[in-house]
Amino acid sequence: MQRTEDLTREELTAALEWYAKMVLSRRFEDAAERAFRHGKIGGYLHVYSGQEAVAAGLLSAIRKDDIFFTAYRDHAHALYSGSPPGAVMAELYGKATGLAKGKGGSMHLFDASRGFYGGYGIVGGHIPLATGAAYTLRYLDTDRLCLCFLGDGAMNSGSFHEPANMAGLWGRDGLCPIVYIVENNQYAMGTSVSRSSAVANLASRFLAYEIENERADGMDYFTVRRVASRVINQVRETGRPYAVEMLTYRFAGHGAADLFQPYRNRGEVTDARTRDPITLLEDRLRAAELLTDADVERIRREAEHAVEQAVKFADESPEPAADELFKDVYGS
């Protein structure tokens, strides 16, 4: 864990905003789960609770014109990159005012104007896309870069192996400014990493592609953020890929339907919760005297309010018009 004493005042202050965002996204997920139980949200719903420090640490470190891709556990990523909570919730509700006009839903959040290139439901399927996108950023002679978030489970798919090798190759010529972020939350649905990956150290797998890599504590915002800043600077400069494995934990079930969780025991979850990334960050900001009880309370209330507003917005938004059914199939 990054020692608080080593952090600059600037880093600490900047984290305040991200603390609030993390609180917001946690509340958002809670509300989404409630809405799911009430039948307001359909399909699959995968919440991010427990993993906030990862996306927050990474997305706080990129530039506005950078881009990113992730899988279906994507609400926090959208919120952190600035998508309005109302539009995110409306997408979950399948409303016309949703990020994708209600056509994508929870698994397919998408906000290209803010650099968010989706939200994908086939495990691993977005990794080739992100890799090609990274190539393009250099092809277009920019110094923008691409983040590709992926799960521990996704690493066992060919959809990971093939583009990772290509990234290694393209990186030689500085043509692949991508950071692969393995969000190792210990499980792929009901299958633990030790039961699905022949090696325990997932970061080390990138050696097979000559991609520099490291593991870090993904529960500590400051650790993530420090790693992210360093790695992002390097990737932006070199155009070579880099991989970080963030050790984290999913507090909730895999999806809203994963109630019994026969693959882990309650104790394990309780233990993990003692290192709640939000509490960890809160404690540090308190210790640095940047956060008082009153601040915490205010931030909580603001988050609750924002989420309430988002829910209200989603609830009151109209269904997509019937003719949307046939729109967006073809662009030409």
Next chain:
Amino acid sequence: MQRTEDLTREELTAALEWYAKMVLSRRFEDAAERAFRHGKIGGYLHVYSGQEAVAAGLLSAIRKDDIFFTAYRDHAHALYSGSPPGAVMAELYGKATGLAKGKGGSMHLFDASRGFYGGYGIVGGHIPLATGAAYTLRYLDTDRLCLCFLGDGAMNSGSFHEPANMAGLWGRDGLCPIVYIVENNQYAMGTSVSRSSAVANLASRFLAYEIENERADGMDYFTVRRVASRVINQVRETGRPYAVEMLTYRFAGHGAADLFQPYRNRGEVTDARTRDPITLLEDRLRAAELLTDADVERIRREAEHAVEQAVKFADESPEPAADELFKDVYGS
């Protein structure tokens, strides 16, 4: 290179038979290429010339009840495992007397009775099959094992990554007695290893799957054979996968249609030919005084005769009966 002095008399003597087999397969390939030019063989034709020591070293080390899979560069593998040259050539000719009744052709040699489970045309596509087959051998409580030959190019496919990881996992319980043999002949069609793989050392890629691995000189029969014996003993005992990268070279074009070979220069091929695996073996057997000029001449003549007979057999064999078209689509 394995030093001749270190070899036992037994090893040296046993190699005589394999020398003859390698001479045979080389002649066979030459004849096949001629037949292709004369329009007797159709489709794709990929010859093995230059790589003989690899398959010979491995297949000489397995038991009769072991099994193996390979890709489309498969003639030598069939010959080495005992398929009659006539039946192999007849398959290339598409005749009813071919190994697969003329239905498979050069890319799909298949002789299950001798442990040869094919001959596949989709690069990498046989690797999952071989891995599942290896599992089965242990599931059935045997100590048989499976060899899986694959090309350097195949390692970049998801068809390699996914089963390799599963082999690593199954191997923990001793349930995956497989040897992956990467026949690194430096090229995948016109793409050199350095242009297709982000890492130069292909064997090292197996570390990502916790699979023990090593590289060896694939031009020297004795080196291959020594490695093979050791590895095969180990795998048979442990039920754990093992990988060997055999450094070799393809003397001919990728396939019979690869005439210009713009991806390499003649000099490179000429250089490689100075380490022709057949000559290397011949020299060693001569040095050990197990082979005289007369022997070499006799073996050459016998090989030529066998190949002539095979060609004659293929030529004179009947076409498949028309009703074969609809046979073997379903088994039940």
Next chain:
Amino acid sequence: MPELTYREALRSTLVEEMDRDRAVVLIGEDIGVYQGTFRVTADLLERFGPKRVIDTPISELGFVGAAIGMAMLGLHPVVEVMTWNFALLAFDQIVNNAAKIRYFSGGQVNVPIVIRGPNGAGVQLSAQHSQSLEATFAHFPGLFVVTPATPAEAKGLLRTAIRGNDPVIFLENAALYGMKGEVPDGNFALPFGRADVARVGKDVTVVAYGRMLHLALAVATQLLEEGIDAEVINLRTLRPLDTETVVSSVSKTHRAVVVQEQWKPFGAAGEIAATIYEHAFDELDAPVERVTGADVPMPYARSLELLAVPHEGDVIKAIKRTLYKDGIKG
């Protein structure tokens, strides 16, 4: 006859076949410890152990291919794909290996493998998770394509699949897992290529399969009130297709409606319609009607999704068109 759910029918057949034959093994994602996404394999890990109930990584290409290799060596793997959408990653293994190895080996080996899991739209699973892929697979010789619509069919067709020698694409449906129905005891099995006349009628033939059967039956009941007596054919398998049963029904009713969940172009209904024409052209008093899903990726919003899948009203209208009763209410 006991009443079972579709899920129990599948599960009990797996148990029976695994008890009978040690060659039967299960392989797939989260079928063991997790008990199966739809609980079809619940408790089977405990019962049969990890060698026979094999949890895999997220490696569809790898584990489907591995199962094919197992089948080549004499096992009878039953592979679960969490949904058929994910099997597209294993498409190469299925169509280039499973379907063809027997042929290109000249009959030296069989590939007795069953690949099973839910096919078709669920509820709001959106574009990547809502595909109904029967036409895609049924095009390839070497495969059987099976679409059980009831608990009895789930049992009878799964048994035939497991006892067969060839690769079987076994298309279940998430909406059916909880459905109850009577299931014959014992070694009950249903042959492939034999359609079922699910309802006898005389005015029009409605051809359906899988989940759409229930839509067709509901419509048939409803139309009785209007004096329209529909015959409903449940195909049970798409490859082979039971042309005879379909054609003999159409020869009686002289009208046909084919119902399918998926996109119309190059879908299953096109093949079925073309087959009807080929064999009963002179018997037809009206063009064959196709009722299909909308030709779009599946939208997430429930309101749009409902517009994208076939409804009773669509079938009713199609039936009336074949009877030239379009004007009439319905």
Next chain:
Amino acid sequence: MPELTYREALRSTLVEEMDRDRAVVLIGEDIGVYQGTFRVTADLLERFGPKRVIDTPISELGFVGAAIGMAMLGLHPVVEVMTWNFALLAFDQIVNNAAKIRYFSGGQVNVPIVIRGPNGAGVQLSAQHSQSLEATFAHFPGLFVVTPATPAEAKGLLRTAIRGNDPVIFLENAALYGMKGEVPDGNFALPFGRADVARVGKDVTVVAYGRMLHLALAVATQLLEEGIDAEVINLRTLRPLDTETVVSSVSKTHRAVVVQEQWKPFGAAGEIAATIYEHAFDELDAPVERVTGADVPMPYARSLELLAVPHEGDVIKAIKRTLYKDGIKG
């Protein structure tokens, strides 16, 4: 008008479009140093450099997916698949990403990507390398499916594909690469969804596409001697399908034969036949005939392979059946 081969037509269009627009890049296996398996990209590496002519490892899923990502960011990649058989490994990327991203993103991004390469049987390439996959892809909304049959079409359709905003499945044929034909100069382009009446006739409509067009034309010429005047429709694209042109021809001839290279069940001819019936049922004087390949994995032996693909004789017989002249020689 200059004469070009089909190959040159493709290659020169790539050059023209790459000259015009730096967003056009090529990506695929052995397209650069090796000059392309069928030399469609010969010398393009030298001309445009390795950033625009990207040789890839054997990673179909990876490089098709990467090209989709490039397209999302504004490039116009033209992907070469060495043959379409290998694209089955990228099936997930094609149907779950390329075809659907525009939709599930609510129209936020386009995926302007062309995937091209030879489709269908060559000569003795056996089961894994001889598939004709048009029906498989044409089922999926979001894709265009294009089947150029001549050098002019190769140029005209490729240009439209590259200038479009959507994923295009561009199905060439190895047997056609050497074929010569006149090709209009300049920015010649052919629209999607517009079939060509390749030969005007009055007795029967023969519908074909891709390589099968030439079979149909040869047959038409041959049958003239017997006094049968066939109209030949060349579809050019299967998605969208030009129903209007086909139907108006059938409305004139009252008979139709559809020719396709691949397996009959759930193939393209079924869809085309069903469409004809739906729009011209009352115009038809005979059932639509389907001429297709044999329903088996492709055998290697030349003698068997010849039995597995459609021949002129098959088309002639089918035409005569529609004219109720089966008894007559041919």
